[in-house]
Amino acid sequence: GEDVEQSLFLSVREGDSSVINCTYTDSSSTYLYWYKQEPGAGLQLLTYIFSNMDMKQDQRLTVLLNKKDKHLSLRIADTQTGDSAIYFCAEALYSGGYQKVTFGTGTKLQVIP
Amino acid sequence: DGGITQSPKYLFRKEGQNVTLSCEQNLNHDAMYWYRQDPGQGLRLIYYSQIVNDFQKGDIAEGYSVSREKKESFPLTVTSAQKNPTAFYLCASSIRSSSNEQFFGPGTRLTVL
Numbered sequence: 687g688e689d690v691e692q693s694l695f696l697s698v699r700e701g702d703s704s705v706i707n708c709t710y711t712d713s714s715s716t717y718l719y720w721y722k723q724e725p726g727a728g729l730q731l732l733t734y735i736f737s738n739m740d741m742k743q744d745q746r747l748t749v750l751l752n753k754k755d756k757h758l759s760l761r762i763a764d765t766q767t768g769d770s771a772i773y774f775c776a777e778a779l780y781s782g783g784y785q786k787v788t789f790g791t792g793t794k795l796q797v798i799p
Numbered sequence: 800d801g802g803i804t805q806s807p808k809y810l811f812r813k814e815g816q817n818v819t820l821s822c823e824q825n826l827n828h829d830a831m832y833w834y835r836q837d838p839g840q841g842l843r844l845i846y847y848s849q850i851v852n853d854f855q856k857g858d859i860a861e862g863y864s865v866s867r868e869k870k871e872s873f874p875l876t877v878t879s880a881q882k883n884p885t886a887f888y889l890c891a892s893s894i895r896s897s898s899n900e901q902f903f904g905p906g907t908r909l910t911v912l
Contacts, residue, residue, distance in 0.1 A: 694839060728803075728889055728903030729842075774841060784849060784896040789834075789842040 690777055690790035697796045704762040706793045708775035711756060715777035716785070718751060720760045723772040723792070732760075732773075762795075770797045802826070805890050805904035812884075812911050820875045820907045822890030830896040831873035835859060836887040836906075845888075848873055849896040877909065884911045 690710045698704045710718070716737055721729040735742045735749045735758075742749045748761040758775055772792040778785045803824040812818045822831065829850050834842040844857030848867040862881025867873050873892075877884045887908050891901040 690841070726808075726906070726908075728891075728905050729901075730903070731900050734900075780897065784847075785898065786844075787901065791839055791841040 690775060690788050692773075692775060692790040692793045694791065695794050695796070697798060698765050699798050700765060700767055702765055704760075704765045704769070704795055704797075706760045706762075706773050706775075706795065708758040708760075708790050709756055710758065710775075710777045710788075710790075712777060712779060712788075713753070713756065714779055716780050717778040718749075718758050719774075719776040719778070719787070720747075720749065721774040721776060721789075723774065725771075729774060765795075765797050767797045767799055770795055803890060803892055803902055803904040805888075805907050808905065808907060810907055810909045812909070814911055815879045817876055817878050818884075818909065820877065820888055820890075820909070822873045822875065822904060823871055824873075824892045824902075824904075825871060826892060826894075826902065827870070828892035828894050828902070829870070830893045830898070831867065832891040832893075832901065833857075833863070833865065833873070833875045834889045834891065836889055842889065845875065847896070884909060 692708050719734040720732045723729045746763045750759045772794050774792045776789045778787050806821045832847045833845040843859050846865040848854040851870045864876045889906045890904040893901045
């Protein structure tokens with residue numbers, strides 16, 4: 687089955703690191719994504735990781751994937767107030783020429799100045 | 800500038816009325832998607848279209864209808880059969896239905912009074 691879960695809320699102080707966690711249930715997923723949604727806006731792709739990778743780093747962002755535990759995390763180093771948003775993880779399953787993307791519930795990150 | 804647009808940003812309708820939400824993209828993408836976002840529930844797929852003149856039901860298609868007569872346009876009609884239509888609606892597109900990244904529009908917030 688496909689079910690992506692996240693905690694709903696995270697609060698950090700500016701300058702600290704943020705770690706947003708996600709669990710998924712389908713081991714057949716091909717890609718896992720992190721999207722960012724600012725208030726009243728659409729989603730923006732931040733980064734993604736292929737399912738055969740363990741880690742991906744992109745500037746302040748580090749994605750860790752633990753396939754055994756079906757656990758995905760996003761670490762944001764030196765968190766800034768502009769990072770305040772809702773972060774969605776998502777998994778993609780490829781089937782019949784179509785890549786179905788299942789989104790998590792979203793984690794609202796609040797950065798305290 | 801290439802992008803995906805949704806209009807209007809806010810929409811109010813009386814209960815029992817059908818309403819159509821617009822989604823246009825000039826990215827030359829084949830695939831387009833409609834999602835519904837409710838607080839604490841993440842995004843749920845309503846309909847998707849892999850190519851012009853073709854579309855398939857997503858996870859929550861009941862009470863909704865779509866058309867894909869042009870590559871650039873994928874309007875969503877929320878019918879009176881949709882029991883709880885008040886939500887934030889997001890349209891997205893991707894180069895192909897097998898592509899990694901979905902590009903999102905800014906969303907339309909529909910409120911049914």
